[in-house]
Amino acid sequence: MPEAAAPVGARRWAARAEAALGAAVEAAAAVLVAVETAVLLAGVVARYVFHSSLVWSDELASILFLWLAMLGAVVAFRRGEHMRMTALATRAPAGLRALLEALAVAAPILFLVLLLPHAIEFAEEESFVVTPALELPGSWRASALPVGMGLMLLVAAVRLLRVAGIGRAVASLAVVGAVAAVFWWAGPALKPLGNLNLLIFFVGLVAAMVLAGVPIAFCFGLATIGYLALTTRVPVMVVVGRMDEGMSHLILLAVPLFIFLGSLIEMTGMARAMIVFLANLLGHVRGGLSYVLVGAMYLVSGISGAKAADMAAVAPVLFPEMRERGEKPGELVALLAATGAQTETVPPSLVLITIGSVTGVSIGALFTGGLLPGAVLAVVLCLVARWRARGRDVAGLRRPGGREILRSLAIAIPALALPFLIRAAVVEGVATATEVSTIGIAYAVVIGLLVYRQFDWRRLGPILVETASLSGAILLIIGAATGMAWALTQSGFSRDLAAAMAALPGGQAGFLAVSILAFVILGSVLEGIPAIVLFGPLLFPIARDMGVHEVHYAMVVILSMGIGLFAPPFGVGYYAACAISRISPDEGMRPIWGYMLALLAGIVVIAAVPWISIGFL
Incomplete structure (x- = not known):
């Protein structure tokens, strides 16, 4: 075989191997999503309808959940869907960009190679633990970690060969290995530096990897392993234990289930029914469809909890009509991204669920407290949209009659009822914040089949796979960030941070102002969930000590x-909005800043008036 043909043949083999392995893992992950839904729903029905608890349901759900998280992470790795910052990598010259893409796979390979033996050891030790209800060895659950890491390692190796070719794959592995060797060689010199190592590993190393486009979960993981292995006597297996703890909170089961629910809302036509009603109600007034966009995102966020699903449900329905009415593409994507930031607190937001799981704040209280802040920011965005539409001619817009509005309302009522059903089920004690999503899923299936009759069985499999992929990406970040947060806490950093924050001038006001600035920056670099997992356990106790209510x-x-996540040039949420809208990011760069400044002003009002967040608790 000629030398030039070898890389082509290697890539073809790699693509076939990756496709076969990926199909098997995707099928298993999809089945796990369906089984988890069925198990939790069975527990709700048994307890509420038959007044008999299934004592084994939560235990089985917990065992399967870790498997779902790890297999979902494998699926996300194969699809290139792990959260990472690509703003700089995409602007690099072609040759450097290709090398950075290879490094984004090679760095996770190093993480997996370093951690896999410890994951195996952890699973072996868990075999001595027996579950109380099913009486199963703990290794049945803990084995998900080494199996998932092993599969991810295989997928990563094949993916690296496929996307980079043999030459660039070897070069990227050599670069990663050289950096690791330099750190290992410098280990004896690093130990005496004390907490200065926190800056080296958790600021310098993490920042370098994030900017290079390495997935965030692996940035956290590599920095934590390097810090513990080279500067402390703590065994690296602790990282596996912390990851297991971070990914095993049963409350986090709400993440895949609400993602699944959000996709069902879009597929069954429920989201479209709500949007059509709002358009009939407000579409004829000046800037009316902008109000509809804001309101639709608020309503849909209250159902799905996943911003990508929210935007994908709303934009294709509204944008064609808004274009016909003369809206500029940049204005459309700017408002869509702004509404993504505005609805971050609308329950059942995945960030609310995450913050409750890592800080111990009541999920029910967060769900109640998040409604009014989102509504306040909705008003702020509508004011900006109204001002920008002040000179627009609306004389030619058709005003729907009362009968047409009532008809669209009647069609939308089954969909509009879902957010109230979810909230009522939690408040009345029918289901927990984790289980309530299964009630929503059952409701969406029934309404889709019997009322809207748009349930497409062919899309169910891909939706389950997408759910597992996004869930795995989120949960792996939570696991890695939990390990990193533990290392920071053990170093004494949390005490130093608490002392520094307590010494800020201005008391509560100064603390909240610094928090706003810090989390805008963190949101643009780390996204919401990893930033919350990393800094929530550190800052929430400080907020309590300073008299700031946890929900506020x-x-x-x-x-x-949310502002950091959806504000260009680094906010990945903004680029997601552009991709969903099929609008160039350059077109929205200028108009979005008016909306972002308005949101910032709204957040200042929310920070200054705690009642907005806690008035209904």
Whole structure:
């Protein structure tokens, strides 16, 4: 075989191997999503309808959940869907960009190679633990970690060969190995530096990897392993234990289930029914469809909890009509991204669920407290949209008659009822914040089949796979960030941070102002969930000590991160909005800043008036 043909043949083999392995893992992950839904729903029905608890349901759900998280992470790795910052890598010259893409796979390979033996050891030790209800060895659950890491390692190796070719794959592995060797050689010199190592590993190394486009979960993981292995006597297996703890909170089961629910809302036509009603109600007034966009995102966010699903449900329905009415593409994507930031606190937001799981704040209280701050920011965005539409001619717009509005309302009522059903089920004690999503899923299936009759069985499999992929990406970040947060806490950093924050001038006001600024920056670099997992356990105790209500503080930091997440040039949420809208990011760069400044002003009001967040608790 000629030398030039060898890389082509290697890539073809790699593509076939990756496709076969990926199909098997995707099928298993999709089945796990369906089984988890069925198990939790069975527990709700048994307890509420038959007044008999299934004592084994939560235990089985916990075992399967870790498997779902790890297999979902494998699927996300194969699809290139792990969260990472690509703003700089995409602007690099072609040759450097290709090398950075290879490094984004090679660095996770190093993480997996370093951690896999410890994951195996951890699973072996868990075999001595027996579950109380099913009486199964703990290794049945813990084995998900080494199996998932092993599969991810295989996928990563094949993916690196496929996307980079043999030459660039070897070069990227050599670069990663050389950097690791330099750190290992410098280990004896690093130990005497004390907490200065926190800056080296958790600021310098993490920042370098994030900017290079390495997935965030692996940035956290590599920095934590390097810090513990080279500067402390703590065994690296602790990282596996912390990851297991971070990914195993049963409350986090709400993440895949609400993602699944959001996709069902879009597929069954429920989201479209709500949007059509709002358009008939407000579409004829000046800037009316902008109000509809803001309101639709608020309603849909209250159902799906996933911003990508929210935007994908709303934009294709509204944007064609808004274009016909003369809206500029840049204005459309700017408002869509702004509404993504505005609705970060609307329950059942995945960030709310995450913040509750890592800080111990009541999920029910967060769900209640998040409604009004989102509504306040909705009003702020509508005011900006109204001002920008002040000179627009609306004389030619058709005003729907009362009968048409009532008809669209009648069609939308089954969809509009879902957010109230979810909230009522939690408040009345029918289901927990984790289980309530299964009620929503059952409701969406029934309404889709019997009322809207748009349930497409062919899309169910891909939706389950997408759910597992996004869930795995989120949960792996939570696991890695939990390990990193533990290392920071053990170093004494949390005490130093608490002392520094307590010494800020201005008391509560100064603390909230610094928190807003810090989380805007963190949201643009780390995204909401990893930033919350990393800094929530550190800052929430400080907020309590300073007399700031936990729910109030949660609203402030979540909305601040939303601005960072959806503001260009680094906010990945903005680029997601552009991709969903099929609008160039350049077109929205200028108009979005008016909306972002308005949101910032709204957050200042929310921070200054705690009642907005806690008035209904």
